[in-house]
Amino acid sequence: MRLRPTLFGLCLILTACGSVPTTPATQHSSAGSQSSQIAKQKTWVAPIDRADERVTKKPFGIFITPQNSPVQPEKFKGYHTGTDFELLPGETPHAVTVRAACAGKLIYKQTVSGYGGVAIQRCTLNGSPVTVLYGHLSLTSVDTPLNQDLKPDDRIGVLGTGFSSETDGERPHLHFAIHHGAQVELKGYVQTKEELDGWVDAETVLGLSL
Numbered sequence: 001m002r003l004r005p006t007l008f009g010l011c012l013i014l015t016a017c018g019s020v021p022t023t024p025a026t027q028h029s030s031a032g033s034q035s036s037q038i039a040k041q042k043t044w045v046a047p048i049d050r051a052d053e054r055v056t057k058k059p060f061g062i063f064i065t066p067q068n069s070p071v072q073p074e075k076f077k078g079y080h081t082g083t084d085f086e087l088l089p090g091e092t093p094h095a096v097t098v099r100a101a102c103a104g105k106l107i108y109k110q111t112v113s114g115y116g117g118v119a120i121q122r123c124t125l126n127g128s129p130v131t132v133l134y135g136h137l138s139l140t141s142v143d144t145p146l147n148q149d150l151k152p153d154d155r156i157g158v159l160g161t162g163f164s165s166e167t168d169g170e171r172p173h174l175h176f177a178i179h180h181g182a183q184v185e186l187k188g189y190v191q192t193k194e195e196l197d198g199w200v201d202a203e204t205v206l207g208l209s210l
């Protein structure tokens with residue numbers, strides 16, 4: 001007679017003990033938070049709306065000469081180190097927002113020959129430092145102070161007006177380039193394929209379908 005309550009009690013204890021580590025809900029939510037962390041780590045985003053539609057003239061790595069260039073007249077020659085995002089019909093440059101493509105500090109903003117307004121951000125790609133160049137901007141629109149952190153999608157500024165000092169006389173567009181290493185690199189074209197290896201194909205990084 002005394003055995004039954006003891007077994008019953010033991011059974012209760014075992015059931016209670018058994019239920020403690022069996023926490024499918026907790027395991028589920030922890031797996032969920034892990035996958036959302038992985039999603040958050042996917043930190044690269046396109047620097048401009050409708051990015052896929054805009055790469056119509058100079059993609060990454062194209063070899064440009066004044067004769068073959070899709071842009072006429074052309075003053076540059078060499079391998080294009082960035083991706084050019086063009087203005088879409090009906091847009092005005094100052095109405096086109098350029099946003100941070102990655103997480104990192106703004107390390108440079110200046111007027112540069114060949115570009116007009118340039119902003120450069122230092123980010124990380126696959127665990128290594130890179131610099132990210134945004135060229136042909138309206139420099140006065142870049143109001144983030146130097147050395148301030150930017151998150152992906154934070155506003156960098158707006159495109160510069162075409163054929164003005166904001167674009168150094170070029171058509172309105174965004175030149176977007178990713179260079180290996182932490183140091184500022186401004187070249188928009190290089191003369192050898194070996195030199196081009198210093199840059200990363202931004203279209204691949206951003207997953208654009210052109």
Ligand SMILES: [Zn+2]
Nearest residue numbers: 082083084175
């Ligand atoms: Zn370009």
